[in-house]
Amino acid sequence: MLEITNLTKTFGANTAVDNATLSFQRSAMIGIIGRSGAGKSTLLRMLNRLTDSSSGSFTVEGHDMTHLRGAARRRWQSQCAMIFQQFNLVPRMDVVSNVLHGTLNRRSTMATMFNLYPTSDVHRAIEILDRLGIVEHAPKRAEALSGGQQQRVAIARALMQDPKIILADEPIASLDPMNAQVVMQALRRIHEEDGRMVIANLHTLDTARRYCDRVIGMRDGRVVFDGTPEQLTTGVARDIYGAGSDFSEAATSTAIETLDSTDTHAVPA
Numbered sequence: 525m526l527e528i529t530n531l532t533k534t535f536g537a538n539t540a541v542d543n544a545t546l547s548f549q550r551s552a553m554i555g556i557i558g559r560s561g562a563g564k565s566t567l568l569r570m571l572n573r574l575t576d577s578s579s580g581s582f583t584v585e586g587h588d589m590t591h592l593r594g595a596a597r598r599r600w601q602s603q604c605a606m607i608f609q610q611f612n613l614v615p616r617m618d619v620v621s622n623v624l625h626g627t628l629n630r631r632s633t634m635a636t637m638f639n640l641y642p643t644s645d646v647h648r649a650i651e652i653l654d655r656l657g658i659v660e661h662a663p664k665r666a667e668a669l670s671g672g673q674q675q676r677v678a679i680a681r682a683l684m685q686d687p688k689i690i691l692a693d694e695p696i697a698s699l700d701p702m703n704a705q706v707v708m709q710a711l712r713r714i715h716e717e718d719g720r721m722v723i724a725n726l727h728t729l730d731t732a733r734r735y736c737d738r739v740i741g742m743r744d745g746r747v748v749f750d751g752t753p754e755q756l757t758t759g760v761a762r763d764i765y766g767a768g769s770d771f772s773e774a775a776t777s778t779a780i781e782t783l784d785s786t787d788t789h790a791v792p793a
């Protein structure tokens with residue numbers, strides 16, 4: 525369904541993504557790993573058409589998306605929703621209105637100016653919030669929610685677009701381990717239950733192994749690994765991260781702890 529061919533992005537003399545060629549025949553949950561500056565964000569931004577590529581192309585179901593302009597580009601952007609590390613919500617606006625912003629591409633300027641949403645969209649927003657386990661927060665300002673809850677609002681906003689693909693750029697990098705787990709489980713469920721493709725840039729190996737069907741490793745702009753979580757051995761990870769024999773997986777890892785460890789702490793009487 526998604527074919528990426530020699531996709532390249534240069535910034536001056538710096539090649540951020542270097543001839544990436546990847547084939548995605550069916551929907552999957554995909555993790556992209558690699559050290560800071562490897563080109564992971566730039567790759568996602570090219571797919572979403574937030575950034576123009578310098579050369580190469582990508583097609584979705586045979587249609588070239590690389591050179592779309594204007595309304596066609598905006599249509600594509602609504603089919604591949606993007607989620608960011610910093611959630612990108614409107615902090616003072618209530619949760620439901622933030623979610624309804626996911627329909628902006630479909631609404632007229634007048635409707636947007638006066639915050640007029642069809643009742644069916646409001647109902648759908650509530651349903652999606654319920655599915656993500658945060659419906660009780662619907663009337664609150666986004667800024668009153670925890671980081672993990674805010675990221676789930678951002679996922680809800682993405683789902684309002686009914687996207688084919690969800691691109692997540694470091695979706696859990698700002699979250700504590702428990703919230704990270706909840707957000708990754710939400711993304712996994714969306715993939716499994718809806719059949720949507722999820723491509724997530726992840727900064728921890730254990731998260732990629734645990735939640736993804738396929739892992740792509742990038743180093744210095746190039747795709748240097750493309751395989752299953754089982755194939756992602758410590759040796760392979762060392763190559764992706766360009767580390768020496770002293771490489772420790774823990775250095776890339778924020779292993780998700782369970783609440784069990786905190787349960788054992790005695791509570792003072």
Ligand SMILES: Nc1ncnc2c1ncn2[C@@H]1O[C@H](COP(=O)(O)OP(=O)(O)OP(=O)(O)O)[C@@H](O)[C@H]1O
Nearest residue numbers: 535538539540558559560561562563564565566567
């Ligand atoms: N707008 C830009 N202008 C100039 N250089 C850029 C721009 N965006 C990215 N780069 C450069 O492209 C390279 C790849 O950056 P990118 O953000 O894609 O990497 P990354 O793997 O996502 O890293 P991180 O995990 O730190 O976000 C880096 O060298 C970066 O400095």
